[in-house]
Every structure is written in structure tokens, then in C-alpha cells.
Amino acid sequence: MRPLPFAATTALALSLSHAALAATPAEVVDTYADIAEAGYADSLSTAQELQAAIEAFLDAPSPEGLDAARAAWIASRAPYQQTEVFRFGNPIVDDWEGKVNAWPLDEGLIDYVDASYGGATDENQLAALNVIANPTLSIAGQEVDASTITPELIAGTLDQADGVESNVARGYHAIEFLLWGQDLNGHGPGAGDRPWTDYAQGADCTNGNCDRRADYLRAATQLLVDDLAWMAAQWAEGGAAREAVTTDPQAGLQAMLTGMGSLSYGEQAGERMRLGLMLNDPEEEHDCFSDNTHNSHYYDGLGVQNVYLGRYVRPDGGLVEGPSLRDLVADTDPALAEEITAKLDTTVAALDAIRTAAENGTAYDTMLEAGNAEGERLVMAGVDGLIDQTRSFERAIAALGLDAVAFEGSDSLDNPDAVFQ
Amino acid sequence: MRLALVLALLATPALAGVEEVTQQHLRPGVAAFAEATEALAQAARADCTAEALRPAYDAAWTAWSPIADLRLGPTEPAALTIAYWPDQRGAGAKALRGLLASDAPALRDPAAFAEVSAAARGFPALDRLLGDPELSGYGTNSPTCTLVQTVTADMAAQGAALAEGWQAEAEALASAGEAGNARYLTEDEAFRALYTQILSALEFTADTRLGRPLGEPGRPRPTRAEFWRTGRPLPNALASAEAAVAVAQLLAEIPLPLTEAALDQVRHAAAAIDDPTFQNIEDPTARLKLEILQQRVRALLDIVEAEVGAPRGLQPGFNSRDGD
Amino acid sequence: MATRRGFLASLLACASLPALGWADAGSPAVLACAGDPDGGYSLHGLREDSTAAFRLPLPARGHAGCGHPTEALAVAFARRPGTYALVLDCARGTVRHRLSPPEGRHFNGHGTFLAEGAVLATSEQAVDTSEGFMGLWDATDGFRRLGEVPTGGLGPHDLKRLDSGLVIVANGGIATDPTDRTRLNLATMRPNLAVLDPLNGGAPEVTELTPDLHQLSIRHLSLRDDGTLAFAMQWEGEPETLVPLLGLRDPHGTVTLAEAPEPEARLMQGYAGSIAWSGDGTEVAITSPKGGRVQRFDAGGSFLGHVARPEVCGIAPLGRGFLLSDGLGGLLSVEDGIPAPLGRAELAWDNHLVRL
Structure with a gap:
């Protein structure tokens, strides 16, 4: 009996001193919400820069102006893609996400398309509606006055028109299409090649309706800015999204890991990367008009790492940092904490290799081409890393004892007998 | 006859x-x-x-x-x-x-x-x-x-x-x-196999051939009709019902007065439809006529079950309708 | 052996009765559950020549889970939600034990004996989360609960003992509503094959399919003597998508997926209900009651051919080939792709045949 009190005292002392260093769930979810707040604020500010570039271009259309707008769009994607990790696990984000990042789209709804696109499909009567060319529209038997293209028209009438999901009229990818146009190069090099004169006013206008095209681009950009402002507010002090994760830190931790795992696995590794490789289909790339998919994938992966490390580098180089999920996992299982850190590094490096290859001339869509072994190897390295890290996230969920939390208060736990009645 | x-x-x-x-x-x-x-x-x-x-x-x-x-x-x-x-x-x-x-x-x-x-x-x-x-x-x-x-x-x-x-x-x-x-271990199995096909055909016609163009409440989907570009929607739906009853008549060992009457109802409903491609169903009257045809096909299905299947005690599958 | 109606009304037999072997139960080769024409249910033992070795009434529709390797004991599970399992003495025609899962769990219809029959392993899931567990029961001591091991996935289904003493489980990946079996997580489901250590538990070694196939539920298993595992799957994704329904996992853990060419592949309707290696181990077959179809593949996963048979589901090795059972009461043999009728009873065979 004698050694026991001694041992117990020591253990108590150890755990006390440890507690002073360790992160608490409340602190960790605070960091999470801080990163989300900063991420959406940066998405908003870069979208505002995009808006300024587009206004400048539309005011005085020129090749340089279009290039500047395209560059601003690409810059705006960097912070936004890092927020995708907040989508899964946070219903408030998931419900909203379709407004800004819906994909894929039947782009013929918005503007002219190449003959190879085909017309209306049997499933989507509006697949070639071409709002820009038609001031009066017929949608599901209703005549619609589209003589003025406004954010209200796009949000209220055109987006998801006729109950068809691929009628995407708003968000990053609608704007992307308006800046780049269709990528008609198949697996060959090159992105969409919309001429700047599509926005030239008067006699220089190409492809018709340049005034309406400019109106559409303006309105869609305004909607994007408004939507991002709304989401940034949800994560600010007192915002609903912040409250949802901080009120119950355990549930917040669950949201964090759910988001990390779901984005890594089903969404990014599955839908966005491996499926395109299997189908060898260049349309199966996320940013298909701009050929910016390599950046999208990279920043998605970086976002997952941010959440884990409790650390986000803003576009201006500023740092948002705090007690992290990594600290919390290390508290229970230091080896697991390091394992996850290493796997995230591996994945980010693999995604960076895709990005580097793309920037050196091997565009993502050419990597999807059948028989491109090197492309397949690069993409699969990313996929493998994403899958591998997801497994470790699951172990973290178990290590943190989060499973039971999610189901607290469910009928079947409170009243198991009810299940068998 | x-x-x-x-x-x-x-x-x-x-x-x-x-x-x-x-x-x-x-x-x-x-x-x-x-x-x-x-x-x-x-x-x-x-x-x-x-x-x-x-x-x-x-x-x-x-x-x-x-x-x-x-x-x-x-x-x-x-x-x-x-x-x-x-x-x-x-x-x-x-x-x-x-x-x-x-x-x-x-x-x-x-x-x-x-x-x-x-x-x-x-x-x-x-x-x-x-x-x-x-x-x-x-x-x-x-x-x-x-x-x-x-x-x-x-x-x-x-x-x-x-x-x-x-x-x-x-x-x-x-x-x-x-x-x-x-393939058929008993005579009854051959009967059942053909009978099942009759029911599936009528179900497919009502739910899919006619149901897809009918679309959602308030939103008909004419271009989701079956091979509408070459005018097949109505002929195919009607032919499916005719074939189902023809097979039922050959298969059953008793007269099928109710089934025949139900088929007549299907024919009447089909005859009332003006555009065999269903491309006019944005029009409420046309839509109503198509819905009536769908109901008549469903009624025919019920009657075949009662008149052909029930006397033989035929019931839905033990395994195929209850996955595991 | 004559029908033994009324046995269930008798008292549970004492656990210390002398053990009787399968020879005392008429030497069955295969166990099968069935629905009877009068609305009742029964468990059947079938001999190699497809004649009846025994027949026991069951209180409800059941799944033939597994048979004891030496003693004439069969474990039958109640249909989902599996709130109980019965250990049936097939020689005496009595219920030896009624197993109830621990509170908050239910059985998932499959089990297997370990340690030469000393331990029964059952697939179970948590009622509220569908999280999987392998329950362990002491067959030498009245089927006392010994403990459990997490299966490393949701909705575990079939499980098999490997030669290494480890157990491989098909985690179907589907979370179901405890009351009505509604699938709750089709968007995020992630089935896997998990290798468990029944003694030490710990994190199972898990094999997953690629993420694009994450809606392909792995459910039933068949193990060849050399340790090659064949698994049958059910597609929960978009119905128009064609996916492989058969997987092969060699003893080194390398997985090959197999599918028939279109349009043959489509006729399974995305559903494989049962699976078995042929008696000589050169073929593996999957069955689809929805498609009324059996598809045969060689050991490398190449498609060999089909057998059409309405309501077909149960399959087990027989002779060099297969034994099939169906919901119309039919029993067929298949050798070299050629089906031959063995008999038809006035009953409906349940989904599985269990080879003893």
C-alpha cells in the first residue's frame, strides 16, 4: 500500500504542470474561428480587389485590363480555397457555399458557347439559354424580363433556374467563365481564350451584347462580394458560425476534424482528383476555364493543414496563430500528433509538386489525359496523401474521445429501450 | 374471339x-x-x-x-x-x-x-x-x-x-x-417469370415513360419523355400496355374481363392525347390528359394483379425486395 | 429427418448436455434459413446431395449466421435490427442459447467460430452511431459474453477467420437509423475491409477502396483455402454509374476489383447479395436477387459468364462448382457454368447458404 499515495501525488503533480502548458478545447476552437474569420475576411478583400480590377477593365476595356482582372481572380482564389475546410462540419457554411463556389456549370446558360457544346439538353432546357444575348427569357414556361442584368436577377431568377443544379449563374466559376471563356483545348495546353473585345463597347465588340456581358460580370462580382461579406460576418465576434463552434468546444472539435476529413477524402481526393483521372475528362477539373485547378487543389490542402496547426498566413504575410488541434492531440498521443503533422506535410508537398508542374507548363487538364503516366503519378501522389492523412484524422477523433460527443442527447442514448419498441 | x-x-x-x-x-x-x-x-x-x-x-x-x-x-x-x-x-x-x-x-x-x-x-x-x-x-x-x-x-x-x-x-x-x-424448376416459375414482366412493364410505363415527362408538381418536363424527337412517347406507352395485356391474356387460364376493360380505359385515355410526343404538356389540359393516362395504366396494373396474380397467390419477391 | 415443429416451445436445453457432432444431425453440408408457405420460418440442414438433413422451426425470419466446426450447433440471427441470436442444437432440435447483444448494440446477421469452435464472433453495431464491433462469446461456457473489438468502421457485416487467427470484417460503411434502417450517411460513407486481432484489439488494419468508390458497400465475404478473399459489394451511388461488385484480396493484401462488361454488368442492378468460391477454387461467383442473376469470374477477376435465375441469392461451394438457392425454393448446382436443378421446395430460401 505504501507506494501508492506517492505515485498518485506524482501523477497529480505531473498532470497539473502539463495542464498549464496544454491547449484546452475552448482555446483550440477559438483559434479555429479566428482562422475562419481571417480567411473569409481575406476572401472578401481579395474579391473587392477583383471587383476593382473588373471595374477598371470594364471602364476602359483593353488586353492589359483583362489580364489584370484574371490575375485578380486567381489571387482571390488563394484565400478562399483555404476556407473550404470550413465548409464540411459547419452547416452554416455548407448551406451557403453553393452561392459562391458551385461547380460544374452548364455555362451556356450565361453566354455564347462553342458549337461542340450542343444546345439545350433533355435534362436541362436552359443549358444554352444565353442570358447575355437575350433580354427576354423563357424559363419553365414563364417569360422573364432580363433587359437589365442585376444581382437580383441572377440570384433570384437565374441561379438554379428550373430546379436544375447545373444552372449556376453566380459565384467564382460564373465569373471565371466570363473572364476566360470556354477552354476548348481539350487535353492540349491552354486555358479559355475569351478575347478582351468581348467587353469592348461599340464597333469593336466581339460576339455581340458586350454591354450586357459587362453588366452580367459587374452584377455577378457584386453578388460574390456581398456573399463573402456575409460569411466573414458570421465568423466575427458574436457571429453565428463562431458561436456554433465556440459554445460547445467539443462539438467545435468535431466540426474541425469532420471538415478536415471530408474535404480531404470524399471531396478533394475523390470527386475532384481521382474521378477526373479515371474518366480522363478535362472538364473534370475544378477551375476548368482558367486552368487554375493546380492552385485550387494546393490551397485546399493548405487549408486543412492550417486548421490542424492553428496557423494561417494571410495574403499580406500577416500571421493568425493560436493554440492548436495539434497541441491538443499531442496532449493525449504525442506520436499521433507528429504523425498527422508529417502526413499533412507530405500531402501539401505532393499538391505543391502538381502546382509546380502546372506552372512549368504541364497544365492540370493535360495530367488527366489517358496514358500520361507522369501526370497520373503526380495526381495520385496527392490523392494518396489526402487519403492517408484522413486515416490519421480518424485516429485523432478516437484519441480525443469525440465520437460519443456528437450523439449526446440523441433519443437512442437517453432511452435505449425506445429503439426496440 | x-x-x-x-x-x-x-x-x-x-x-x-x-x-x-x-x-x-x-x-x-x-x-x-x-x-x-x-x-x-x-x-x-x-x-x-x-x-x-x-x-x-x-x-x-x-x-x-x-x-x-x-x-x-x-x-x-x-x-x-x-x-x-x-x-x-x-x-x-x-x-x-x-x-x-x-x-x-x-x-x-x-x-x-x-x-x-x-x-x-x-x-x-x-x-x-x-x-x-x-x-x-x-x-x-x-x-x-x-x-x-x-x-x-x-x-x-x-x-x-x-x-x-x-x-x-x-x-x-x-x-x-x-x-x-x-432455368424454370416448375411450371409455376415460368408463369411467375412472365407475370413479373407484365407488372414491371406497366410499372415502368406509369412511373418512368409517363412519370418523367410529367415532372414535378407544376413543372412538366416534356424533353424527358422517351425518344420524343421521333414521336415515340405515346406509341411506346400504349404499345407497352397492349403488350402487357396480350401476354396476360395468353398466360391466364381464365377470361380477363376486368383487365380488358382496364385496357380499354388506357386506350381511351391515349386517344384523347393530341400530341404523341408530349411536347405540349406545358398546357394544363394536355398535362391533365397525360396524368389521366398515367392513372389508367396504374389502374390496369392493379387489375392485372387482382385478376391474374391473386388467384395464383403470387406475391412480391422474398429476396429481391428486401436487401441485405 | 421429420419436421420438428414445437421444439421452440420446449425449455432451453441444459448447456452441459454431451456434445453431438454434425453426423448426429444427419450430416448436413450446408445451412440455410427459409420462409415457409404458412408464414413461418425455419432453419435447414442440407446434405451434399441437396437432400434435407434436418429442419428446425424459427420464431422469426432469420439469417443462417454460422455453424460450429465440430458440434451440431448453428447460430441464427434475427433480421435487422438484430436484437437476438439463437444457438440451435441441430441434433436434438432445441434452442440451446438465446444471445442478446449488450445494451445499445444489435447484431448484423453474421458470425463465425474462432479457436476451433471455442469462441463465437458476431458482427454488431452500436444502435445510435452504427459504429462496428465484433462481439466475442465463450462457446465452451454457455456462450457467455467475453468482450468485443471495434471493427474500425460503420455497419459491419460478414466476417471470416483468417489462418493467422486474425479476423477479417466487411465494414459496410452505412450508418442506419435504428428504427427503420434508413441509410443516413450515403454522402460520406466509407466502407472498408478490416483485419482485427480478436485477442488484443487495437487499431484494425484497414483496406479501403479508392474514394470514387466510397459509396460501394462491402458486405459479404468468401475465403479460399489459400487465403484469397473474395468480397461482394452493393452500390449506393448514382444508379446509372457502373461499378465493380466483386473484389479479390490476395493473401498479401493486394486488392483487384472485377466487373462484367456492359451491358451484362448493368443487369446485376448494382447489387451483389452473396458470394462464394467454387468447390475447386478456380471460380468465384456473386449473386443478385434484384437482377435475378449470378455472375461467374475466374480467380484473376475475369468475367466468365452468367446464370439467370429469379430471386437467386444463396450460394455455396458444391462439388467442383456451386450450389445456388433462391426465393422460389429452388436449389441448383452450377458446374463449368452449366446450371442443373437439384430440387424445389415449397418455401423461400433466405439470402445466404452457409457451408459447414
């Missing part, structure tokens, strides 16, 4: 119904389809243009419809490669566009063509090529003409293979319950 049928039933043993379906409906059905597709292929070789080909195309449908929904043995896979529908992803249209823009062997070689997506073979392909105004204006020396000849040659090959492959199934049905028959 009714009297003759009753006498025939009284005079023959229990298996008569199955045998009659085989001998009087299915065997002539697959033979007629083989002939009709051969004629279609010949017609396409003689003059591939859309207008010239339409009579042979419609004749092929007339031959296919009576057997289209009786998916037993070789007609099971054939139903997919001859009349794939619905194609919700538009895979057929996409594959055809791709083929026409290419110089792939499948464009002119029926054997290579047999490897393309099922959604781009058979009737679905012809519905597009002959019925889509953007495609159907092709001339005799065009890639589209070549593709039409390839599609019809593939259909003729499939028709011939079906007629040949059907023999084994016909023999299995005829010898149901005899020693060594591993």
Missing part, C-alpha cells in the same frame, strides 16, 4: 399459358424484330437520309414494342443495347457528338461500334440522328450518314443474335418443370 380463347384454355393443360406466350407472342416477336432491323439496315444502305429512313425506323419500333418490356434471357441485355433509356447524364448525345467529330473506326465499323456506350447504340442513337433537326439534315455522303448505316447494321446484328439466342429461352420456358431444366 373471347369465346375461342376460353375454349382454348379449357382444352389445354396447365402449362398452356406459358406455351402460348412463347409460341404466339415472344417467338414471333423476336423473329419480327430481326426482320424489321434487317429491313432497317437495308433501307439505310439504300438511302440513309432521315426522311427516307423514318418508315423503316417506325416499323422497327412496331416490332420491338411487343417484346421490349419482356426481359427474359437474351432480351435482358438486349433491352439495354437496343433501347437504353432514360439516359439522365446525356451520355448518348455526348458519345454521338464525339463520334461525329472524330474519324474513329466505330463510325463505320459495326463491330467497333458495338463497343461504344450502350446509350449511343440502337434506338437512342437513331432518335437523335433522325429526329434532332440539328443533325437530321445530313446528306448521303456525310459522316452522319455513315454513322446511321453503322447504327442500323449493329441493330440488325443484334436482332439476328436475339432471334438466335431466344431459342434457348423458348425451350426453357416450354420445358419448365421438366428434369434438367435449371
Whole structure:
């Protein structure tokens, strides 16, 4: 009996001193919400820069102006893609996400398309509606006055028109299409090649309706800015999204890991990367008009790492940092904490290799081409890393004892007998 | 006619119904389809243009419809490669566009063509090529003409293979319950197999052939009708009901007055429909008429269950409706 | 052996009765559950020549889970939600034990004996979360609960003992509503094959399919003598998508997926209900009651051919080939792809045949 009190005292002392260093769930979810707040604020500010570039271009259309707008769009994607990790696990984000990042789209709804696109499909009567060319529209038997293209028209009438999901009229990818146009190069090099004169006013206008095209681009950009402002507010002090994760830190931790795992696995590794490789289909790339998919994938992966490390580098180089999920996992299982850190590094490096290859001339869509072994190897390295890290996230969920939390208060736990009645 | 049928039933043993379906409906059905597709292929070789080909195309449908929904043995896979529908992803249209823009062997070689997506073979392909105004204006020396000849040659090959492959199934049905028959262990199983096909056909017609264009409340979807470009929606729906009842009459050993009356109701409802392509169902009256047709087909289904299935104590499957 | 109606009304037999072997139960080769024409249910033992070795009434529709390797004991599970399992003495025609899962768990219809029959392993899931567990029961001591091991996935289904003593489990990946079996997580489901250590538990070694196939539920298993595992799957994704329904996992853990060419593949309707290696181990077959179809593949996963048979589901090795059972009461043999009828009973065979 004698050694026991001694041992117990020591253990108590150890755990006390440890507690002073360790992160608490409340602190960790605070960091999470801080990163989300900063991420959406940066998405908003870069979208505002995009808006300024587009206004400048539309005011005085020129090749340089279009290039500047395209560059601003690409810059705006960097912070936004890092927020995708907040989508899964946070219903408030998931419900909203379709407004800004819906994909894929039947782009013929918005503007002219190449003959190879085909017309209306049997499933989507509006697949070639071409709002820009038609001031009066017929949608599901209703005549619609589209003589003025406004954010209200796009949000209220055109987006998801006729109950068809691929009628995407708003968000990053609608704007992307308006800046780049269709990528008609198949697996060959090159992105969409919309001429700047599509926005030239008067006699220089190409492809018709340049005034309406400019109106559409303006309105869609305004909607994007408004939507991002709304989401940034949800994560600010007192915002609903912040409250949802901080009120119950355990549930917040669950949201964090759910988001990390779901984005890594089903969404990014599955839908966005491996499926395109299997189908060898260049349309199966996320940013298909701009050929910016390599950046999208990279920043998605970086976002997952941010959440884990409790650390986000803003576009201006500023740092948002705090007690992290990594600290919390290390508290229970230091080896697991390091394992996850290493796997995230591996994945980010693999995604960076895709990005580097793309920037050196091997565009993502050419990597999807059948028989491109090197492309397949690069993409699969990313996929493998994403899958591998997801497994470790699951172990973290178990290590943190989060499973039971999610189901607290469910009928079947409170009243198991009810299940068998 | 009714009297003759009753006498025939009284005079023959229990298996008569199955045998009659085989001998009087299915065997002539697959033979007629083989002939009709051969004629279609010949017609396409003689003059591939859309207008010239339409009579042979419609004749092929007339031959296919009576057997289209009786998916037993070789007609099971054939139903997919001859009349794939619905194609919700538009895979057929996409594959055809791709083929026409290419110089792939499948464009002119029926054997290579047999490897393309099922959604781009058979009737679905012809519905597009002959019925889509953007495609159907092709001339005799065009890639589209070549593709039409390839599609019809593939259909003729499939028709011939079906007629040949059907023999084994016909023999299995005829010898149901005899020693060594591993397909139908009892006469009752052959009856049940045919009966199940009748119900599935009527269900498919009500829910899918008519249900898809009817769409959601307040939102008809005319272009989701079956092969509407070539005018097939109403003829196919009606032919499906006619075929179901024809088989039920041959199969049952008792007169089916209620089933016949229900079929008459289906015919009346079909006759009231002005546009066989269903492309007018944005109009409330047209939509209502289509809904009535759907209800009549559902009523026919219920009556076949009561008049043909119930006396035999037939119930839904033990395993197929209860997954694990 | 005559029908033994009324046995269930008798008292549970004492656990210390002398053990009787399968020879005392008429030497069955295969166990099968069935629905009877009068609305009742029964468990059947079938001999190699497909004649009946025994027949026991069951209180409800059941799944033939597994048979003891030496003693004439069969474990039958109640249909989902599996709130109980019965250990049936097939020689005496009595219920030896009634197993109830721990509170908050239910059985998932499959089990297997370990340690030469000393331990029964059952697949179970948590009622509220569908999280999987392998329950362990002491067959030498009245089927006392010994403990459990997490299966490393949701909705575990079939499980098999490997030669290494480890157990491989098919985690179907589907979370179900405890009351009505509604699938709750189709968008995020992630089935896997997990290798468990029944003694030490710990994290199972898990094999997953690629993420694009994450809606392909792995459910039933068949193990060949050399350790090659065949698994049958059910597609929960978009119905128009064609996916492989058969997987093969060699003893080194390398997985090959197999599918028939179109349109044959489509006729299974995305559903494989049962699976078995042939008696000589050269073929593997999957069955689809929805499609009324059996598809045969060679050991490398190449498609060999099909057998059409309405309501077909149960399959087990027989002779060099297979034994099939169906919902119409039929029993068929298949050798070299050629089906031959063995008999038809006035009953409906349940989904599985269990080879003893």
C-alpha cells in the first residue's frame, strides 16, 4: 500500500504542470474561428480587389485590363480555397457555399458557347439559354424580363433556374467563365481564350451584347462580394458560425476534424482528383476555364493543414496563430500528433509538386489525359496523401474521445429501450 | 374471339399459358424484330437520309414494342443495347457528338461500334440522328450518314443474335418443370417469370415513360419523355400496355374481363392525347390528359394483379425486395 | 429427418448436455434459413446431395449466421435490427442459447467460430452511431459474453477467420437509423475491409477502396483455402454509374476489383447479395436477387459468364462448382457454368447458404 499515495501525488503533480502548458478545447476552437474569420475576411478583400480590377477593365476595356482582372481572380482564389475546410462540419457554411463556389456549370446558360457544346439538353432546357444575348427569357414556361442584368436577377431568377443544379449563374466559376471563356483545348495546353473585345463597347465588340456581358460580370462580382461579406460576418465576434463552434468546444472539435476529413477524402481526393483521372475528362477539373485547378487543389490542402496547426498566413504575410488541434492531440498521443503533422506535410508537398508542374507548363487538364503516366503519378501522389492523412484524422477523433460527443442527447442514448419498441 | 380463347384454355393443360406466350407472342416477336432491323439496315444502305429512313425506323419500333418490356434471357441485355433509356447524364448525345467529330473506326465499323456506350447504340442513337433537326439534315455522303448505316447494321446484328439466342429461352420456358431444366424448376416459375414482366412493364410505363415527362408538381418536363424527337412517347406507352395485356391474356387460364376493360380505359385515355410526343404538356389540359393516362395504366396494373396474380397467390419477391 | 415443429416451445436445453457432432444431425453440408408457405420460418440442414438433413422451426425470419466446426450447433440471427441470436442444437432440435447483444448494440446477421469452435464472433453495431464491433462469446461456457473489438468502421457485416487467427470484417460503411434502417450517411460513407486481432484489439488494419468508390458497400465475404478473399459489394451511388461488385484480396493484401462488361454488368442492378468460391477454387461467383442473376469470374477477376435465375441469392461451394438457392425454393448446382436443378421446395430460401 505504501507506494501508492506517492505515485498518485506524482501523477497529480505531473498532470497539473502539463495542464498549464496544454491547449484546452475552448482555446483550440477559438483559434479555429479566428482562422475562419481571417480567411473569409481575406476572401472578401481579395474579391473587392477583383471587383476593382473588373471595374477598371470594364471602364476602359483593353488586353492589359483583362489580364489584370484574371490575375485578380486567381489571387482571390488563394484565400478562399483555404476556407473550404470550413465548409464540411459547419452547416452554416455548407448551406451557403453553393452561392459562391458551385461547380460544374452548364455555362451556356450565361453566354455564347462553342458549337461542340450542343444546345439545350433533355435534362436541362436552359443549358444554352444565353442570358447575355437575350433580354427576354423563357424559363419553365414563364417569360422573364432580363433587359437589365442585376444581382437580383441572377440570384433570384437565374441561379438554379428550373430546379436544375447545373444552372449556376453566380459565384467564382460564373465569373471565371466570363473572364476566360470556354477552354476548348481539350487535353492540349491552354486555358479559355475569351478575347478582351468581348467587353469592348461599340464597333469593336466581339460576339455581340458586350454591354450586357459587362453588366452580367459587374452584377455577378457584386453578388460574390456581398456573399463573402456575409460569411466573414458570421465568423466575427458574436457571429453565428463562431458561436456554433465556440459554445460547445467539443462539438467545435468535431466540426474541425469532420471538415478536415471530408474535404480531404470524399471531396478533394475523390470527386475532384481521382474521378477526373479515371474518366480522363478535362472538364473534370475544378477551375476548368482558367486552368487554375493546380492552385485550387494546393490551397485546399493548405487549408486543412492550417486548421490542424492553428496557423494561417494571410495574403499580406500577416500571421493568425493560436493554440492548436495539434497541441491538443499531442496532449493525449504525442506520436499521433507528429504523425498527422508529417502526413499533412507530405500531402501539401505532393499538391505543391502538381502546382509546380502546372506552372512549368504541364497544365492540370493535360495530367488527366489517358496514358500520361507522369501526370497520373503526380495526381495520385496527392490523392494518396489526402487519403492517408484522413486515416490519421480518424485516429485523432478516437484519441480525443469525440465520437460519443456528437450523439449526446440523441433519443437512442437517453432511452435505449425506445429503439426496440 | 373471347369465346375461342376460353375454349382454348379449357382444352389445354396447365402449362398452356406459358406455351402460348412463347409460341404466339415472344417467338414471333423476336423473329419480327430481326426482320424489321434487317429491313432497317437495308433501307439505310439504300438511302440513309432521315426522311427516307423514318418508315423503316417506325416499323422497327412496331416490332420491338411487343417484346421490349419482356426481359427474359437474351432480351435482358438486349433491352439495354437496343433501347437504353432514360439516359439522365446525356451520355448518348455526348458519345454521338464525339463520334461525329472524330474519324474513329466505330463510325463505320459495326463491330467497333458495338463497343461504344450502350446509350449511343440502337434506338437512342437513331432518335437523335433522325429526329434532332440539328443533325437530321445530313446528306448521303456525310459522316452522319455513315454513322446511321453503322447504327442500323449493329441493330440488325443484334436482332439476328436475339432471334438466335431466344431459342434457348423458348425451350426453357416450354420445358419448365421438366428434369434438367435449371432455368424454370416448375411450371409455376415460368408463369411467375412472365407475370413479373407484365407488372414491371406497366410499372415502368406509369412511373418512368409517363412519370418523367410529367415532372414535378407544376413543372412538366416534356424533353424527358422517351425518344420524343421521333414521336415515340405515346406509341411506346400504349404499345407497352397492349403488350402487357396480350401476354396476360395468353398466360391466364381464365377470361380477363376486368383487365380488358382496364385496357380499354388506357386506350381511351391515349386517344384523347393530341400530341404523341408530349411536347405540349406545358398546357394544363394536355398535362391533365397525360396524368389521366398515367392513372389508367396504374389502374390496369392493379387489375392485372387482382385478376391474374391473386388467384395464383403470387406475391412480391422474398429476396429481391428486401436487401441485405 | 421429420419436421420438428414445437421444439421452440420446449425449455432451453441444459448447456452441459454431451456434445453431438454434425453426423448426429444427419450430416448436413450446408445451412440455410427459409420462409415457409404458412408464414413461418425455419432453419435447414442440407446434405451434399441437396437432400434435407434436418429442419428446425424459427420464431422469426432469420439469417443462417454460422455453424460450429465440430458440434451440431448453428447460430441464427434475427433480421435487422438484430436484437437476438439463437444457438440451435441441430441434433436434438432445441434452442440451446438465446444471445442478446449488450445494451445499445444489435447484431448484423453474421458470425463465425474462432479457436476451433471455442469462441463465437458476431458482427454488431452500436444502435445510435452504427459504429462496428465484433462481439466475442465463450462457446465452451454457455456462450457467455467475453468482450468485443471495434471493427474500425460503420455497419459491419460478414466476417471470416483468417489462418493467422486474425479476423477479417466487411465494414459496410452505412450508418442506419435504428428504427427503420434508413441509410443516413450515403454522402460520406466509407466502407472498408478490416483485419482485427480478436485477442488484443487495437487499431484494425484497414483496406479501403479508392474514394470514387466510397459509396460501394462491402458486405459479404468468401475465403479460399489459400487465403484469397473474395468480397461482394452493393452500390449506393448514382444508379446509372457502373461499378465493380466483386473484389479479390490476395493473401498479401493486394486488392483487384472485377466487373462484367456492359451491358451484362448493368443487369446485376448494382447489387451483389452473396458470394462464394467454387468447390475447386478456380471460380468465384456473386449473386443478385434484384437482377435475378449470378455472375461467374475466374480467380484473376475475369468475367466468365452468367446464370439467370429469379430471386437467386444463396450460394455455396458444391462439388467442383456451386450450389445456388433462391426465393422460389429452388436449389441448383452450377458446374463449368452449366446450371442443373437439384430440387424445389415449397418455401423461400433466405439470402445466404452457409457451408459447414
